[in-house]
Amino acid sequence: MCRSIKTLRSPYAETVTEEDMRAAALQYVRKISGFRQPAAHNAEAFDRAVEAVTAATGQLLGSLEVRGGAR
Incomplete structure (x- = not known):
């Protein structure tokens, strides 16, 4: 089950909604x-x-601060 939780930080996700965070x-x-x-x-x-x-x-x-990316 937890394996299907997707990564929500940049660069893996362009935008993250409250719904995305709640689903995880x-x-x-x-x-x-x-x-x-x-x-x-x-x-x-x-x-x-x-x-x-x-x-x-x-x-x-x-x-989180992603090196080379925006916060």
């Missing part, structure tokens, strides 16, 4: 939790994790 975060949380779709009693924790990973992804991509 969702795949990651699914893999780590072992749930494709969590039970109702785990849904809130699952969704919070997806949002946290999405935010961390945005922070990481915003902080």
Whole structure:
């Protein structure tokens, strides 16, 4: 599952949307939790994790400097 997460930084991706980051975060949380779709009693924790990973992804991509490229 995680092998299908695509690289989101330059030069591999021209543009990265919030949707791209959320899709990668969702795949990651699914893999780590072992749930494709969590039970109702785990849904809130699952969704919070997806949002946290999405935010961390945005922070990481915003902080990376690619040599020879724009930030």
